[in-house]
Amino acid sequence: MTTLLIFIIVLFVAVAMWQMVKIFDLAQVGASNNQVATDKDNTFNGYMMIGFLIFIYAITIASFVYLGDLPLMSNAASEHGPELDNLMIISMVIIFIVQTITQFLLHYFAYKYKGEKGRKALFYADNNTLEAIWTVIPVIVLAGLIIYGLFTWNDIMNIDESEDPMIVELYAQQFNWKARYGGDDNVLGKANVRLIDLDRANILGIDEDDPNAQDDVIVTELHLPVGRPVLFKMRSQDVLHSAYMPHFRAQMNCVPGMVTQFGFTPTITTAEMRQNPDIQDKVANINALRLERKAEIEEAGQDLNYQFDYLLLCNKICGKSHYNMQMKIVVETQEEFDAWIAEQKTFPNSLNK
Amino acid sequence: MSATADTHAHDDHDVHHHKETFVTKYIFSQDHKMIAKQYLITGTIMGVIGVLMSIMFRMQIAWPEQPNVLFEALLGKWAPEGVMDADIYLALVTIHGTIMVFFVLTAGLSGTFSNLLIPLQIGARDMASGFLNMISYWLFFVSSVVMIISLFVEAGPAAAGWTIYPPLSALPMAQGGSGMGMTLWLVSMAIFIASSLLGSLNYIVTVINLRTKGMSMTRLPLTIWAFFVTAVIGVISFPVLLSAALLLIMDRSFGTSFFLSDIFIQGEVLHYQGGSPVLFEHLFWFLGHPEVYIVLLPALGITSEIIATNSRKPIFGYRAMVASILAIAFLSTIVWGHHMFISGMNPFLGSVFTFTTLLIAIPSAVKAFNYITTLWKGNLQMNPAMLFSIGLVSTFITGGLTGIILGDSALDINVHDTYFVVAHFHLVMGISALYGMFAGIYHWFPRMFGRMLNKNLGYLHFWVTAICAYGVFFPMHFIGMAGLPRRYYTNSNFPLFDDTANANVVITMFAIVGGIFQLVFLYNFFVSIFYGKKAEQNPWKSNTLEWTAPVKHMHGNWPGEIPHVYRWSYDYSKPGHDEDFVPQNVPMKDGEEELHH
Numbered sequence: 001m002t003t004l005l006i007f008i009i010v011l012f013v014a015v016a017m018w019q020m021v022k023i024f025d026l027a028q029v030g031a032s033n034n035q036v037a038t039d040k041d042n043t044f045n046g047y048m049m050i051g052f053l054i055f056i057y058a059i060t061i062a063s064f065v066y067l068g069d070l071p072l073m074s075n076a077a078s079e080h081g082p083e084l085d086n087l088m089i090i091s092m093v094i095i096f097i098v099q100t101i102t103q104f105l106l107h108y109f110a111y112k113y114k115g116e117k118g119r120k121a122l123f124y125a126d127n128n129t130l131e132a133i134w135t136v137i138p139v140i141v142l143a144g145l146i147i148y149g150l151f152t153w154n155d156i157m158n159i160d161e162s163e164d165p166m167i168v169e170l171y172a173q174q175f176n177w178k179a180r181y182g183g184d185d186n187v188l189g190k191a192n193v194r195l196i197d198l199d200r201a202n203i204l205g206i207d208e209d210d211p212n213a214q215d216d217v218i219v220t221e222l223h224l225p226v227g228r229p230v231l232f233k234m235r236s237q238d239v240l241h242s243a244y245m246p247h248f249r250a251q252m253n254c255v256p257g258m259v260t261q262f263g264f265t266p267t268i269t270t271a272e273m274r275q276n277p278d279i280q281d282k283v284a285n286i287n288a289l290r291l292e293r294k295a296e297i298e299e300a301g302q303d304l305n306y307q308f309d310y311l312l313l314c315n316k317i318c319g320k321s322h323y324n325m326q327m328k329i330v331v332e333t334q335e336e337f338d339a340w341i342a343e344q345k346t347f348p349n350s351l352n353k
Numbered sequence: 354m355s356a357t358a359d360t361h362a363h364d365d366h367d368v369h370h371h372k373e374t375f376v377t378k379y380i381f382s383q384d385h386k387m388i389a390k391q392y393l394i395t396g397t398i399m400g401v402i403g404v405l406m407s408i409m410f411r412m413q414i415a416w417p418e419q420p421n422v423l424f425e426a427l428l429g430k431w432a433p434e435g436v437m438d439a440d441i442y443l444a445l446v447t448i449h450g451t452i453m454v455f456f457v458l459t460a461g462l463s464g465t466f467s468n469l470l471i472p473l474q475i476g477a478r479d480m481a482s483g484f485l486n487m488i489s490y491w492l493f494f495v496s497s498v499v500m501i502i503s504l505f506v507e508a509g510p511a512a513a514g515w516t517i518y519p520p521l522s523a524l525p526m527a528q529g530g531s532g533m534g535m536t537l538w539l540v541s542m543a544i545f546i547a548s549s550l551l552g553s554l555n556y557i558v559t560v561i562n563l564r565t566k567g568m569s570m571t572r573l574p575l576t577i578w579a580f581f582v583t584a585v586i587g588v589i590s591f592p593v594l595l596s597a598a599l600l601l602i603m604d605r606s607f608g609t610s611f612f613l614s615d616i617f618i619q620g621e622v623l624h625y626q627g628g629s630p631v632l633f634e635h636l637f638w639f640l641g642h643p644e645v646y647i648v649l650l651p652a653l654g655i656t657s658e659i660i661a662t663n664s665r666k667p668i669f670g671y672r673a674m675v676a677s678i679l680a681i682a683f684l685s686t687i688v689w690g691h692h693m694f695i696s697g698m699n700p701f702l703g704s705v706f707t708f709t710t711l712l713i714a715i716p717s718a719v720k721a722f723n724y725i726t727t728l729w730k731g732n733l734q735m736n737p738a739m740l741f742s743i744g745l746v747s748t749f750i751t752g753g754l755t756g757i758i759l760g761d762s763a764l765d766i767n768v769h770d771t772y773f774v775v776a777h778f779h780l781v782m783g784i785s786a787l788y789g790m791f792a793g794i795y796h797w798f799p800r801m802f803g804r805m806l807n808k809n810l811g812y813l814h815f816w817v818t819a820i821c822a823y824g825v826f827f828p829m830h831f832i833g834m835a836g837l838p839r840r841y842y843t844n845s846n847f848p849l850f851d852d853t854a855n856a857n858v859v860i861t862m863f864a865i866v867g868g869i870f871q872l873v874f875l876y877n878f879f880v881s882i883f884y885g886k887k888a889e890q891n892p893w894k895s896n897t898l899e900w901t902a903p904v905k906h907m908h909g910n911w912p913g914e915i916p917h918v919y920r921w922s923y924d925y926s927k928p929g930h931d932e933d934f935v936p937q938n939v940p941m942k943d944g945e946e947e948l949h950h
Contacts, residue, residue: 020809020810034805034886034888034889034892035805035806035807035808035885035886035892036734036736036805036808036892036893037734037735037736037739037808041735041736041808041812042733042734042735044735044812045735045740045812046733046735048816049743052816052819052820055820055823056747056751056823056827059823059824059827059828060827062828063827063828063830063831064831066855066856067828067831067832067835067853067856068831069852070831070834070835073834084763084764084766084767087761087763087764088758088764088767091757091758091761091764092758094757095754095755095757095758098750098754099750099751099754102721102722102725102750103747103750103751105725106724106725106728106743106746106747106750107743107747109725109728109729109731110728110733110735110743113664113728113729113730113731113732113733114733114735115665115731115732115733115734115735116732119732120665120732120926120933121664121665121666121730121731121732121925121926121933122666122729122730122731122926123666123667123925123926123927123928123948124666124667124669124726124729124730125667125669125670125671125923125948125949125950126669126670126671126672126673126949126950127669127670128950130726131670131673131719131722131723134718134719134722135715135718135719138714138715138718138719139715142711142712142714142715142757145711145757145761146707146708146711146761149707149711149761149762149763149764150704150707150708150762150763152763153700153703153704153707153761153762153763154700154704156763156766157700157703158700173617174527174618192615193615193616193617193622194615194617194622196617196622198620205617234697237615237616237617237618238520238524238527238616238617238618239518239519239520239521239524239527239618240518240520240521240630242695242769242770244770244836244838246767246836249766249767250766250767251695251766251767251769252695252697253695253696253697255629255630255631255696255697256520256613256614256615256616256630257613257614257615257616257626257627257628257629257630258614258629258631258697260697282852285852286848286849286851286852289851289852289854289855290848290851300845302845302846302848306848306849306851311847311849313838313847314838315769315770315771315838316518316770317443317513317514317518317521317840318521319443319521319527319528320439320440320443320528320529321439322443322840322841322842323439323840323841323842323843323844323846324846326846326847
């Protein structure tokens with residue numbers, strides 16, 4: 001039935017188009033009708049070019065107004081975040097300046113020099129000075145960006161072990177996350193997927209005989225003390241995953257067969273972030289939107305009221321439930337963290353006897 | 354570079370007196386013009402499938418888990434009660450990417466226009482090997498058929514993303530699509546690569562050896578330069594993908610461990626040890642990144658030609674344009690790592706690839722500025738092909754600029770694999786290359802079919818497409834900067850992203866309208882083949898050689914001697930000539946000089 005309906009609609013569209021073409025063709029009786037642009041077409045499309053330029057600017061402005069509340073360009077919650085945001089803003093400003101000017105020139109020229117019968121274009125094949133200018137300017141701008149970018153990149157990726165970062169393992173599997181703390185000695189026990197023993201609930205494949213593993217703590221909600229550098233060691237047991245923590249400007253793939261790493265220092269606790277006016281606006285906006293979809297959300301068994309939380313998301317396609325592979329991150333004071341971790345079972349206690 | 358081929362041996366052949374049957378003329382044709390049409394039509398059919406898929410998954414993103422008649426009609430068991438299944442969502446995304454990148458924008462674009470234009474624009478009777486050319490098309494056809502068959506296998510088509518990273522793509526237990534669907538995907542791609550290599554070798558040999566008298570490399574139209582360099586990139590990089598695919602097949606079927614190590618899945622440890630998925634990423638992107646330019650360069654070549662012709666002006670900075678094509682080609686083979694900044698490879702490599710990646714912005718910027726300068730003080734003939742070419746410059750700039758952010762390893766950390774990336778590459782290579790393809794079709798349709806496309810339908814097609822393309826991909830940047838990952842079946846498990854939901858609906862609306870209006874083009878295309886206005890010999894008053902050949906189907910292109918070439922292809926509005934164009938086969942007048950460097 002639906003197929004028939006779709007077929008009929010397509011048929012009608014086709015007929016309508018055929019009729020339209022007929023009308024266009026009839027309207028052009030007398031004029032030379034060889035389907036090559038005439039002066040009239042040139043004028044029409046020239047004006048359309050200006051219209052299109054306005055459209056590009058309008059959609060830019062509209063995107064900024066409606067979607068410009070970019071939590072990713074402000075309110076970074078890690079030490080390196082503001083540095084990265086700065087680079088992002090500088091790059092964005094350069095991009096928007098170049099975009100605005102070049103799109104203007106392109107569409108304005110297309111309008112200004114729209115063809116007229118009998119006019120001859122200017123034969124202008126090359127100009128070395130001009131070309132040198134627009135080779136050198138991008139070189140200078142890009143050199144600046146490259147150097148700035150490389151310094152930022154090195155800052156982020158070179159982990160200073162002398163700062164005594166807290167070691168946390170992020171463990172990925174289809175389709176959830178686990179985190180493992182090194183415990184009192186801040187050293188992770190050895191682990192390999194070949195040691196996984198589901199019957200004993202040794203789900204991360206930790207070596208039970210390794211002394212360093214005895215105080216390890218495995219959790220399903222990531223807690224981080226504010227102000228202390230963290231060094232994440234990422235592992236995956238099955239396919240590629242990516243540990244994406246957008247609020248901290250952090251991301252690294254989790255690769256089966258190897259350990260990858262990423263380090264940062266959280267600077268704002270969850271409680272503080274919830275008091276941030278920008279975030280409060282965002283949350284209020286989201287909650288207003290959620291109220292509109294009340295029935296649907298309650299049917300799905302979710303909380304209607306959204307409260308801000310840091311998140312760890314999977315950001316590398318990993319299978320059917322990729323879209324729901326997440327872990328809550330709580331940043332808290334050192335005291336709160338210490339109290340929380342003391343309540344967690346250590347690895348030997350978490351095993352089935 | 355001034356070597357010209359001796360074409361006289363060819364001239365003596367009585368090539369156009371062969372008896373042609375229906376089969377040799379339309380099916381197993383060795384004539385480059387017919388093969389071009391075969392590529393075009395196959396590519397168009399694949400394009401329709403690819404676009405339809407994108408509309409379906411866009412509907413799912415906008416109205417997650419809502420019943421939809423379209424899903425019910427087209428997806429069958431994958432949409433119980435009309436609600437799209439999460440597995441098929443990933444499959445649609447995967448096959449959409451594969452079809453659009455390889456089948457439409459590589460084979461459909463290069464296959465059509467390299468085949469049509471290389472012999473006609475350089476003045477050759479045909480490709481260097483018509484037989485290999487025929488095989489190249491039929492391999493492409495077979496690979497298309499295998500890809501379509503893969504859509505119907507029991508456990509679903511390949512669904513690991515078009516980049517098919519192992520282990521997801523290697524382990525049937527990791528996802529349904531990694532079973533038979535992935536096997537067929539790999540087989541299809543292996544055949545496709547063979548087809549592409551045969552085609553590319555043919556293009557390279559033809560351009561080097563079969564140029565007519567006077568057609569030095571510095572007189573080649575930019576179209577040919579672009580096709581030639583594209584073919585070179587293809588020959589360098591496609592074999593690497595083939596080897597990656599073969600190694601993956603071995604891991605999947607013969608128990609080797611090239612890409613796999615230490616895997617525990619569904620309650621058991623697998624035997625794989627010592628391989629690395631990162632190796633696959635390197636091999637994949639060694640093709641994957643040049644592939645962007647394999648898609649884009651032909652489009653840039655086509656539009657260079659069309660913008661010059663329709664501006665009635667020489668292309669500005671011909672030598673700079675050639676130099677930037679060469680620079681882009683060279684750099685394109687040493688930037689692949691920018692897809693892998695956060696893959697776990699050594700951060701130092703990240704620095705190196707940031708450097709080479711941002712360098713590629715320089716030749717790209719030169720090209721954009723040269724296009725704009727070509728328009729300046731021109732006499733622009735706003736034919737549909739010209740509109741699409743200007744549209745290409747516009748999306749090339751918009752999409753290219755955000756490459757500065759993604760190419761910067763530090764900034765990539767936070768926007769990697771978000772919708773920001775989707776927006777970027779769709780504008781800069783997807784839409785731009787598609788515009789190049791449309792421009793080429795509108796421009797050379799008269800050469801292919803002897804008839805004209807209806808221009809008013811062309812205008813309608815362009816303006817709606819142009820608005821929808823920006824409507825879809827511009828706001829998408831912002832959704833990406835808000836941190837929304839790509840390839841999520843639904844975002845409803847993340848209240849954090851609820852404020853992007855409305856924008857996603859708007860984007861999908863633009864996508865649906867844009868998709869529907871492609872029907873205008875399809876209608877125009879198929880109806881005009883049979884009922885279009887008869888074309889004049891040289892409707893756009895162009896300089897290049899293809900407009901001197903008769904349109905009537907004939908093997909060998911020119912009835913008599915192949916025209917000789919006396920000038921470059923951009924003598925438009927040259928002072929001292931009454932007409933505003935001087936075809937390449939017109940000898941220099943007494944005392945006439947070349948006015949370009």
